[in-house]
Amino acid sequence: MDAIRTRFAPSPTGFLHIGGARTALYNWAYTRRLGGRFVLRVEDTDRERSTAESEAAVLGGLEWLGIDWDEGPFRQSERGDLYAAAIERLLAGDRAYRCVCTPAEIEERRQATVATGAKWIYDGRCAGANHGPGCGPHAVRLRVPRDGKLGFDDLVFGPSGQDAREIGDMVIRRTDGSPLYHLAVVVDDIAMGITHLIRGADHLNNTPFQLALYAALDAAPPLFAHVPLIVGANGKKLSKRRDPVSVQHFRAAGYLPEAMCNWLVRIGWSHGDQEIFSRDEMCSLFDLAEVQRAAGQADPGKLDWLNQHYIKELPRDRLVRELLPFLAEAGTPLGPSAGLEAVADLLRERSKTLAEMAQRAHFFAVADAALRYDADAVRKHWKAAVVPAVKDLTGELSRAGAWDVAAIEAAFEAVRARYEGLALGKLAQPVRVAVTGSAASPGIFETLALLGRERSVARLTRALAELPAA
Numbered sequence: 012m013d014a015i016r017t018r019f020a021p022s023p024t025g026f027l028h029i030g031g032a033r034t035a036l037y038n039w040a041y042t043r044r045l046g047g048r049f050v051l052r053v054e055d056t057d058r059e060r061s062t063a064e065s066e067a068a069v070l071g072g073l074e075w076l077g078i079d080w081d082e083g084p085f086r087q088s089e090r091g092d093l094y095a096a097a098i099e100r101l102l103a104g105d106r107a108y109r110c111v112c113t114p115a116e117i118e119e120r121r122q123a124t125v126a127t128g129a130k131w132i133y134d135g136r137c138a139g140a141n142h143g144p145g146c147g148p149h150a151v152r153l154r155v156p157r158d159g160k161l162g163f164d165d166l167v168f169g170p171s172g173q174d175a176r177e178i179g180d181m182v183i184r185r186t187d188g189s190p191l192y193h194l195a196v197v198v199d200d201i202a203m204g205i206t207h208l209i210r211g212a213d214h215l216n217n218t219p220f221q222l223a224l225y226a227a228l229d230a231a232p233p234l235f236a237h238v239p240l241i242v243g244a245n246g247k248k249l250s251k252r253r254d255p256v257s258v259q260h261f262r263a264a265g266y267l268p269e270a271m272c273n274w275l276v277r278i279g280w281s282h283g284d285q286e287i288f289s290r291d292e293m294c295s296l297f298d299l300a301e302v303q304r305a306a307g308q309a310d311p312g313k314l315d316w317l318n319q320h321y322i323k324e325l326p327r328d329r330l331v332r333e334l335l336p337f338l339a340e341a342g343t344p345l346g347p348s349a350g351l352e353a354v355a356d357l358l359r360e361r362s363k364t365l366a367e368m369a370q371r372a373h374f375f376a377v378a379d380a381a382l383r384y385d386a387d388a389v390r391k392h393w394k395a396a397v398v399p400a401v402k403d404l405t406g407e408l409s410r411a412g413a414w415d416v417a418a419i420e421a422a423f424e425a426v427r428a429r430y431e432g433l434a435l436g437k438l439a440q441p442v443r444v445a446v447t448g449s450a451a452s453p454g455i456f457e458t459l460a461l462l463g464r465e466r467s468v469a470r471l472t473r474a475l476a477e478l479p480a481a
């Protein structure tokens with residue numbers, strides 16, 4: 012068999028939607044698995060809604076996800092001649108005809124038809140009129156067969172299609188000369204030799220008419236695979252306004268591309284009960300035959316779980332690289348350093364996102380004198396009864412022979428023994444507040460070890476001087 016050819020055909024009228032990203036991912040994984048070629052085609056024929064920023068956002072989103080294409084990006088706005096030539100060919104072969112019905116006339120007839128309870132399709136008034144090029148303002152319509160079925164065996168949905176007579180002779184060129192979406196898509200898919208057309212199920216209803224176009228253009232249609240839409244975890248349609256649906260949103264929130272791809276590939280596809288898929292596994296295992304028909308649910312909890320998994324697994328240097336922009340964003344720019352690597356290692360176990368990790372790394376990045384204290388944590392843990400023990404510990408720590416987890420732990424033990432076996436938590440919490448500003452941090456010994464003796468003691472001293480004890 013010849014190598015398969017697939018395409019992703021985004022319209023650059025907004026951001027990269029997670030539904031679009033998943034369609035691209037399925038195309039990509041399927042193509043990589045079968046050793047084919049993956050084409051990127053930007054469908055920017057809607058000049059009013061298409062923007063260069065949106066195209067950049069869509070392409071940037073794909074690149075970030077690691078979805079690479081073999082050919083393109085092609086732009087439909089640069090392929091007008093091809094569409095014009097195809098329409099001329101259809102006219103010359105009498106597969107299409109000129110239609111002079113005005114919108115007002117059509118509307119009048121449509122209303123009359125609808126009033127009888129029937130469904131309106133173009134009534135074919137101009138079909139036999141043989142209007143020539145000089146007929147004045149006109150659209151061009153495809154002659155769609157009157158009977159038979161425009162059917163296909165969808166690789167996901169199975170036997171699909173529609174009776175030809177329900178479709179009617181649809182417009183393929185507007186009165187202003189611009190081609191319709193269907194025409195451009197089919198002409199391009201033929202020209203690009205697409206063999207497997209994988210797209211969202213919202214296009215399922217477009218396929219019958221497009222099949223009529225393939226036939227009129229004497230081309231064999233590709234195989235179709237319509238992938239079910241993505242809905243929210245509650246089963247409801249995702250709302251662009253209410254729900255996070257852009258890939259950029261997730262990127263900015265600190266999700267890793269590996270986690271995003273893994274999350275997306277599993278919305279609507281499964282392979283046994285496997286949950287974690289590396290990129291290589293996606294490219295060796297993804298199969299359209301296992302894509303389900305029901306809408307796939309986007310469960311944010313699952314994305315958090317996956318992200319945490321990938322954060323844990325990430326090589327240190329990459330983790331630090333990924334974390335840097337989030338630190339800058341959190342207002343604590345910090346260059347890569349040995350210290351930062353250690354912080355990242357300490358925090359990776361307990362961070363769901365890079366943004367959260369950056370928040371948690373703040374205590375380390377911030378200058379000692381600029382550390383801010385969480386008022387609730389101070390109120391709760393900085394108690395007059397324990398302040399003497401903290402003071403004692405500060406002295407113990409500044410005298411400790413070494414600065415590592417064992418030595419720090421020994422200092423705590425010595426102090427606790429002097430205060431009638433003071434519970435570790437009772438001592439650790441105020442120390443945590445003093446050195447991190449909050450009541451939550453990794454293990455207190457590790458935190459102090461990481462911060463270093465000088466900074467730990469400076470912070471404890473500052474807290475002892477400044478914090479009001481309740």
Ligand code: GLU
Binds near residue numbers: 022196209210211214
């Ligand atoms: N440009 C269309 C869209 O963004 C996709 C067309 C197709 O896949 O056939 O929905």
